[in-house]
Amino acid sequence: METTVDVPSGLPAAVPTPRPGDPRLARLSLNQATVKRWSLAEAVEGCLRAGVPAIGPWREPVAEMGLAAAARLLRDSGLRVSSYCRAGFLTGTDRAAALDDNRRAIDEAAELGAPSLVMVVGGLQEGDRDLAGARGRVVDALAELVPYAAERGVRLGLEPLHPMFCADRAVLSTLGQALDIAERFASEAVGVVVDSYHVWWDPQVRAQIARAGERIVIYQACDWVLPIPADPLLGRGMVGDGYADVGGLRRAVDAAGYTGDIEVEIFNADVWAADGDAVIATVARRHVQYVV
Amino acid sequence: METTVDVPSGLPAAVPTPRPGDPRLARLSLNQATVKRWSLAEAVEGCLRAGVPAIGPWREPVAEMGLAAAARLLRDSGLRVSSYCRAGFLTGTDRAAALDDNRRAIDEAAELGAPSLVMVVGGLQEGDRDLAGARGRVVDALAELVPYAAERGVRLGLEPLHPMFCADRAVLSTLGQALDIAERFASEAVGVVVDSYHVWWDPQVRAQIARAGERIVIYQACDWVLPIPADPLLGRGMVGDGYADVGGLRRAVDAAGYTGDIEVEIFNADVWAADGDAVIATVARRHVQYVV
Numbered sequence: 001m002e003t004t005v006d007v008p009s010g011l012p013a014a015v016p017t018p019r020p021g022d023p024r025l026a027r028l029s030l031n032q033a034t035v036k037r038w039s040l041a042e043a044v045e046g047c048l049r050a051g052v053p054a055i056g057p058w059r060e061p062v063a064e065m066g067l068a069a070a071a072r073l074l075r076d077s078g079l080r081v082s083s084y085c086r087a088g089f090l091t092g093t094d095r096a097a098a099l100d101d102n103r104r105a106i107d108e109a110a111e112l113g114a115p116s117l118v119m120v121v122g123g124l125q126e127g128d129r130d131l132a133g134a135r136g137r138v139v140d141a142l143a144e145l146v147p148y149a150a151e152r153g154v155r156l157g158l159e160p161l162h163p164m165f166c167a168d169r170a171v172l173s174t175l176g177q178a179l180d181i182a183e184r185f186a187s188e189a190v191g192v193v194v195d196s197y198h199v200w201w202d203p204q205v206r207a208q209i210a211r212a213g214e215r216i217v218i219y220q221a222c223d224w225v226l227p228i229p230a231d232p233l234l235g236r237g238m239v240g241d242g243y244a245d246v247g248g249l250r251r252a253v254d255a256a257g258y259t260g261d262i263e264v265e266i267f268n269a270d271v272w273a274a275d276g277d278a279v280i281a282t283v284a285r286r287h288v289q290y291v292v
Numbered sequence: 293m294e295t296t297v298d299v300p301s302g303l304p305a306a307v308p309t310p311r312p313g314d315p316r317l318a319r320l321s322l323n324q325a326t327v328k329r330w331s332l333a334e335a336v337e338g339c340l341r342a343g344v345p346a347i348g349p350w351r352e353p354v355a356e357m358g359l360a361a362a363a364r365l366l367r368d369s370g371l372r373v374s375s376y377c378r379a380g381f382l383t384g385t386d387r388a389a390a391l392d393d394n395r396r397a398i399d400e401a402a403e404l405g406a407p408s409l410v411m412v413v414g415g416l417q418e419g420d421r422d423l424a425g426a427r428g429r430v431v432d433a434l435a436e437l438v439p440y441a442a443e444r445g446v447r448l449g450l451e452p453l454h455p456m457f458c459a460d461r462a463v464l465s466t467l468g469q470a471l472d473i474a475e476r477f478a479s480e481a482v483g484v485v486v487d488s489y490h491v492w493w494d495p496q497v498r499a500q501i502a503r504a505g506e507r508i509v510i511y512q513a514c515d516w517v518l519p520i521p522a523d524p525l526l527g528r529g530m531v532g533d534g535y536a537d538v539g540g541l542r543r544a545v546d547a548a549g550y551t552g553d554i555e556v557e558i559f560n561a562d563v564w565a566a567d568g569d570a571v572i573a574t575v576a577r578r579h580v581q582y583v584v
Contacts, residue, residue, distance in 0.1 A: 129537040135495070164456045166493035167518055167535040177495040201458035203427070203469040226459055228524050243459040245421040 006282045008238065008270030015289045017281045020051025024288045029054035029082035031220065031265035032061060034283065035276040040065050042276065044077045050280045054080035056218070056263045057112065059087075059105060071111050082261035083157065083193075083218040084114035090141035091122035091134045091171060098122075102145050110152040116217040117149065118157045118193055123168040134171045139181055142190070150189040157217035158182055159193035162201075164232060175199050175208040182215050191217035194253055195265070197224055197236050200244035209252045216258045220265045221246050221291055229269070236267045239286040247290045262291060298574045300530065300562030307581045309573045312343025316580045321346035321374035323512065323557035324353060326575065327568040332357050334568065336369045342572045346372035348510075348555045349404065351379075351397060363403045374553035375449065375485075375510040376406035382433035383414035383426040383463060390414075394437050402444040408509040409441065410449045410485055415460040426463045431473055434482070442481040449509035450474055451485035454493075456524060467491050467500040474507055483509035486545055487557070489516055489528050492536035501544045508550045512557045513538050513583055521561070528558045531578040539582045554583060 006013050018025055030052050032043050040061040047055050055074070062070040074081055087105035090098050109117040121138045124131065142156070149156050158178040161170035172178050178192040192215050199205045201224070209216070224244045225237030239246045250262060264283045271279055298305050310317055322344050324335050332353040339347050347366070354362040366373055379397035382390050394411075401409040413430045416423065434448070441448050450470040453462035464470050470484040484507050491497045493516075501508070516536045517529030531538045542554060556575045563571055 124535050129535060129540070131493070131535075131537065162455060163493040164454070164520070167516055173493050174495060180495075201423070201455040201465050203466060203472075224459055228456070228520065230522055232520050243416050243421060243423075245423065248421070 005278070006238070006285070007274035007278050008268065009241070013282070013285050015285050018051070018284050018288050022051065022288075024292045025051050025284060026053065027260070027262045028052050028284065028287050029056055029080070029261040029263035030280060030283065031056040031085065031263045032058045033085065034264055034266045034271065035279055036272045038276050040070055041073060044073060044079060046276050046280050047079055048077060049277065050284055052280060052284065054082040054261045054263070056082045056085060056265065057114075058085045059108065062108060062112065067108055067111055071113065074112055080261065081112055081114045082263045083116045083118050084109040084112060085118045086120055087117050088119040089122040090138050091124065093125065095137075095141065099141060099144055103148055106145070106149045106152055106154050109154045114154065116155040116157040116191065118159055118218070120159055120161060121170050121172045123166065123171060131171060138171065139184065142181065142185070146185050146189050150186070155188065155217055156190045157193040158190065159195060160198055162198045174202055174204065175212065176204055179208060179212055179215060187214055191215040193218050193220060194249070195220035195222060196244045196246045196249050197222035200224055200249065205249070206252050209249070209256050213256050216253055216256060216260070218260060218263055219250060219253045219258060220263045221250070222264065222266050234267050234269050238266060238268075238271065238282060239264065240290045250291050262287070297570070298530070298577070299566035299570050300560065301533070305574070305577050307577050310343070310576050310580050314343065314580075316584045317343050317576060318345065319552070319554045320344050320576065320579050321348055321372070321553040321555035322572060322575065323348040323377065323555045324350045325377065326556055326558045326563065327571055328564045330568050332362055333365060336365060336371060338568050338572050339371055340369060341569065342576055344572060344576065346374040346553045346555070348374045348377060348557065349406075350377045351400065354400060354404065359400055359403055363405065366404055372553065373404055373406045374555045375408045375410050376401040376404060377410045378412055379409050380411040381414040382430050383416065385417065387429075387433065391433060391436055395440055398437070398441045398444055398446050401446045406446065408447040408449040408483065410451055410510070412451055412453060413462050413464045415458065415463060423463060430463065431476065434473065434477070438477050438481050442478070447480065447509055448482045449485040450482065451487060452490055454490045466494055466496065467504065468496055471500060471504055471507060479506055483507040485510050485512060486541070487512035487514060488536045488538045488541050489514035492516055492541065497541070498544050501541070501548050505548050508545055508548060508552070510552060510555055511542060511545045511550060512555045513542070513579075514556065514558050526559050526561050528560050530558060530560075530563065530574060531556065532582045542583050554579070
């Protein structure tokens with residue numbers, strides 16, 4: 001039976017669920033974090049059942065399955081791998097360990113056939129107010145990683161996070177700033193991630209998307225909803241539930257020349273508590289209603 | 293007896309409390325919201341006891357006391373009025389009511405002898421994703437208000453709020469964007485508010501402060517602390533408790549030519565619960581420790 005309610009709201013769906021093969025699903029990708037309770041195998045099967053043609057896996061569930069098995073599963077599934085989440089955290093005190101971990105993530109991305117590795121660059125240490133210094137450390141660390149990634153055919157995607165996360169997760173706060181860094185490197189080696197949740201508020205976002213052009217490695221779709229929950233990391237909403245113009249930003253990235261996947265990534269306790277197939281059905285409906 | 297612990301932490305103070313007349317207090321102003329439980333009269337007395345030479349009153353406590361009485365109290369106190377908080381909210385559906393309310397706030401600011409009126413421009417209506425439209429309504433409304441304010445000698449201070457508040461409180465999110473709007477008007481009529489809490493994360497903040505120059509109507513001091521509380525409005529910290537480089541930004545506004553007050557504005561449940569004199573003593577200590 002077709003799922004007919006939206007999650008997490010439980011309200012009747014506003015549009016019918018698109019069926020597998022519907023051309024409006026052609027660019028849709030499911031970021032695995034949206035169905036966090038599912039294993040990689042379950043997420044792949046969920047995508048295949050719903051006709052979602054691409055998936056963005058995360059490192060933890062890949063490690064759970066084993067890298068070789070995960071790579072085989074993804075290859076055999078016929079799904080595109082839209083991106084690989086997530087590396088970065090380059091601002092801490094143990095630089096060598098961070099670089100090692102990033103090299104491992106690059107190796108994994110290469111083995112999985114992921115075109116890009118999403119980089120969340122890291123925040124400030126407690127009591128550190130030297131934001132420029134932390135930002136400089138990001139550039140230095142990237143300079144080490146870029147040749148390694150380029151040799152393996154993995155493009156690094158610098159992800160600006162909402163400024164709400166500047167202190168603790170990413171000192172990269174705007175698309176313009178991400179491009180200032182990315183442009184120090186070849187476009188084939190370093191690009192930017194455009195995530196509607198993180199950039200929707202930015203008065204410069206349209207201009208910076210136009211500037212980004214071929215630097216855009218992935219467009220991630222997610223809505224800004226209120227209130228912000230006790231854990232602000234989980235404050236992301238299903239597309240259409242909030243304030244971000246996810247469709248308008250999709251048109252902007254397309255106008256900049258982007259033709260890649262539209263990857264839905266939602267960290268939200270209610271979404272995670274819901275049935276995975278119902279979540280994917282809602283994702284697909286919202287995609288055709290608000291984004292395509 | 294001298295207060296020797298910091299609030300809200302309750303930890304021993306790192307520096308002695310500066311005494312009234314200490315030249316390092318010469319530019320310090322107490323924004324009244326920092327001692328929210330106090331009446332205007334109590335806040336004025338608290339400033340006088342501590343040797344804080346300026347105050348930034350809010351509309352609600354002024355209304356409680358009565359405008360004429362508040363104006364007399366402030367004049368007789370010898371305190372400078374550093375700014376008047378707060379008007380704006382220009383993006384809603386009832387434009388006429390918003391303009392009326394802003395005109396009243398301008399009248400009040402003039403009567404109080406406040407050099408500037410702080411403007412928080414308003415957010416999006418629920419379900420509205422037309423951010424550019426809301427930003428346009430702000431400009432339109434300002435065009436109506438500016439002549440009225442200029443005639444009364446009140447400068448409007450556009451305050452960019454942290455992007456975390458873009459949806460619900462202010463579609464003005466960066467200093468650069470505030471300047472783009474302010475520069476449509478004469479510098480004597482419209483300036484910008486630089487609040488360390490709201491702008492510290494911005495990769496462009498130093499450049500935009502330099503650009504702002506004489507447009508800076510007030511520098512507000514407040515720290516970004518974690519975790520963000522359930523009500524994100526109350527997530528502001530005492531200077532020195534968090535990640536914002538409040539002293540560095542003070543030097544930047546000074547380098548841009550700013551010579552005005554440094555107004556401490558902290559919305560924080562723990563600060564509000566503490567004794568007002570102890571709060572002011574902590575504010576004064578942190579000011580000499582981190583800002584002067």
